[in-house]
Amino acid sequence: MGNLDWIILAGTLLSIVVYGVWKTRVNNDVSDYVLGGNKSKWWTIGLSVMATQASAITFLSTPGQAFHDGMGFVQFYFGLPLAMIIICMVFIPIYHKLKVYTAYEFLERRFDLKTRTLAAVLFLIQRGLAAGITIFAPSIILSAVLGWDLKTLNIIIGSLVIIYTVSGGTNAVSVTQKQQMFVIMTGMFIAFFFILGYLPPDITFTKALKIAGASEKLNILDFSFSTQSRYTFWSGITGGMFLALAYFGTDQSQVQRYLSGKSIRESQLGLIFNGILKIPMQFFILLVGVMVFVFYQFNASPLNFNPAATKAVNESVYAEDYKMLENTHEVLETEKSIAQSAYADAISLQDEDKAATAQKDMISLLARERSNREAAKAIINKADSSVEVNDKDYVFIHFILNYLPKGLIGLLLAVILSAAMSSTASELNALGTITALDLYKRNKSGTVAPEHYVKASKVFTLIWGIVAILIACVANLFDNLIQLVNIIGSIFYGNVLGIFLLAFFFKYIRSNAVFISALLTQIVVIVVFSLDWMSYLWLNAFGCALVILLAFVLESFDRLHKNPTIDIK
Structure with missing residues (x-):
């Protein structure tokens, strides 16, 4: 700077x-x-x-x-x-x-x-x-x-x-x-x-x-x-x-x-x-x-975009292993650039056969590059497990x-x-x-x-x-920052939304049923997330539906138990 x-x-x-x-x-x-x-x-x-x-x-x-x-x-x-x-x-x-x-x-x-x-x-x-x-x-x-x-x-x-x-x-x-x-x-x-x-x-x-x-x-x-x-x-x-x-x-x-x-x-x-x-x-x-x-298909990119990760592995006993992967990465980058140019030329010439061949080469090279990057992450993790190996968040800043x-x-x-x-x-x-x-x-x-x-x-x-x-x-x-924030929100948001929907639309439900249902739902959602039973986005709908269902069950049971003929307003 x-x-x-x-x-x-x-x-x-x-x-x-x-x-x-x-x-x-x-x-x-x-x-x-x-x-x-x-x-x-x-x-x-x-x-x-x-x-x-x-x-x-x-x-x-x-x-x-x-x-x-x-x-x-x-x-x-x-x-x-x-x-x-x-x-x-x-x-x-x-x-x-x-x-x-x-x-x-x-x-x-x-x-x-x-x-x-x-x-x-x-x-x-x-x-x-x-x-x-x-x-x-x-x-x-x-x-x-x-x-x-x-x-x-x-x-x-x-x-x-x-x-x-x-x-x-x-x-x-x-x-x-x-x-x-x-x-x-x-x-x-x-x-x-x-x-x-x-x-x-x-x-x-x-x-x-x-x-x-x-x-x-x-x-x-x-x-x-x-x-x-x-x-x-x-x-x-x-x-x-x-x-x-x-x-x-x-x-x-x-x-x-x-x-x-x-x-x-x-x-x-x-x-x-x-x-x-x-x-x-x-x-x-x-x-x-x-x-x-x-x-980056036409310009050099690092094997891992996190400079702290690269520094950590280069200062470790795994430096030579990492260097071999970097050499492979450089070869793949050259081959990718050639394949991308061939695809671009085929598009200009409207040659569908050449374009299809070049595309297959591109996809194959990208798969090899991903495999090489994953191998690099494994070596970095061996060199220093405290360093962030997932480099998605470092691409744009690089x-x-x-x-x-x-x-x-x-x-x-x-x-x-x-x-x-x-x-x-x-x-x-x-x-x-x-x-x-x-x-x-x-x-x-x-x-x-x-x-x-x-x-x-x-x-x-x-x-x-x-x-x-x-x-x-x-x-x-861990993983990707934008996903991390949304994951934290998804663990709690569905439950809270369910509470508000009960308040807006279900006058039948009273406070005790909502309170107990919300506590139980939050525990269940945390367990479901920790066991990785579904993608985090589905937790929002799951938590919302669960708190509403539990509230209905608890409220109905409570009313039936206390007074089966109670007038519902």
């Missing part, structure tokens, strides 16, 4: 923090701090909702996901528009009518305090872990790639977010997220066009897409019914919908974004805006990853640092850190609000001034910020 990169990086991040603090420096009461005074317009809500979901993990992991596995991950979002429609029709009118500060406040009005507390605690557990991961994700990767100290990065990112989130509350989060989304999308578009510009002169965008398709990277739709397949059309339209319903409808980090709307209509338009743009945005980010894949010109490196790093800050800010804001209002205020006796709860929200936000930094400092990676 040059001086220009540092100036752009530091200037972008500091300007966002300073602007957020200055713009939202006055908060007179809880409504101002928690709901931003209900002043947000629909475009602010829409961008804030998108920025909350689009963490640094999105821009680090998603391109790497596409590089290795293709575009199929976009199916994960197919259920989101359906979820947005349901939330707009059911959740938003109820929340606004009751004038609640938090989603869980509604549960006490419908059931009782213990049900509200349980849902709030489940949220605090999963979102507290997620907040730590959203700080840890960019830190671990930037630390490995740039050689920066990991814990120092965790503290820097966490502290920057804490400053303006504690100061301005929801309004500060919403205001800064508009700037962050602008920085993020500008940086991604610039990176995309530079990737296309770096392809060989005869490889047009159309040819690049055909090469990606021939390499099986554009297989978007999978209509199989396997519950073991993580990303299929059906898991996206069902499990993805349930996850989106739970996340946007019951997760305070999102609910707080649209509760700040000026009216029901503004909140609804904001969510529809998100529902319309989210899939195209994710499609584009995956497409960036696919173009990175095409780029391209940024090694191929983008000076200045743009700083901008793309600002994109990654801005995304981390935007998502973490929403999470800390929600964690502080839930702790202050659902737990502290609800259980505090006596009368205090309204300003007291503003201070309490700030204190709890600060505490959760410190907790998130501590979680980031002790966190560990």
Whole structure:
């Protein structure tokens, strides 16, 4: 990184923090701090909702996901528009009518305090872990790639977010997220066009897409019914919908974004805006990853994209074994480039026979390359089992640092850190609000001034910020970061969504049945996940259905046992 990169990086991040603090420096009461005074317009809500979901993990992991596995991950979002429609029709009118500060406040009005507390605690557990991961994700990767100290990065990112989130509350989060989304999308578009510009002169965008398709990277739709397949059309339209319903409808980090709307209509338009743009945005980010894949078919790539892993194995007794695999990798890269060029030429000449032969060679070489990379991972793991061998999250950052010109490196790093800050800010804001209002205020006796709860929200936000930094400092990676966050959510979200659906639609069910069912469901879901009985996306539908079924059984048994002729209202 040059001086220009540092100036752009530091200037972008500091300007966002300073602007957020200055713009939202006055908060007179809880409504101002928690709901931003209900002043947000629909475009602010829409961008804030998108920025909350689009963490640094999105821009680090998603391109790497596409590089290795293709575009199929976009199916994960197919259920989101359906979820947005349901939330707009059911959740938003109820929340606004009751004038609640938090989603869980509604549960006490419908059931009782213990049900509200349980849902709030489940949220605090999963979102507290997620907040730590959203700080840890960019830190671990930037630390490995740039050689920066990991814990120092965790503290820097966490502290920057804490400053303006504690100061301005929801309004500060919403205001800064508009700037962050602008920085993020500008940086991604610039990176995309530079990737296309770096392809060989005869490889047009159309040819690049055909090469990606021939390499099986554009297989978007999978209509199989396997519950073991993580990303299929059906898991996206069902499990993805349930996850989106739970996340946007019951997760305070999102609910707080649209509760700040000026009216029901503004909140609804904001969510529809998100529902319309989210899939195209994710499609584009995956497409960036696919173009990175095409780029590396014609340019040298490391055997493992994690520089810390390469360093660890080269300093071990397995260095010679790894070197042999690197030599094989170089030969395969040369053969791949020849096969890709032959395929591109065959396309230009419209020679289907030559194109088919070249495609077979490409697929065979890619399979050999994958096998070689897996062998490298095994050796790295032998050399140092503490090093992350799964390098999906390092692919895009490797391209940024090694191929983008000076200045743009700083901008793309600002994109990654801005995304981390935007998502973490929403999470800390929600964690502080839930702790202050659902737990502290609800259980505090006596009368205090309204300003007291503003201070309490700030204190709890600060505490959760410190907790998130501590979680980031002790966190560990597995598989792929964007999947890790969704897995954590899926373990809890289905259960919580089921509680809310019972509250909305099943007046027959009372509090005790819901409370016991929720506890049992959470235990069962954790067991099912630990035994790997189904893909994590299906856990959302499973948990939701299970808590509703158990609640019906328990409620029916209780009513039958107490009074078979009881009048149901």
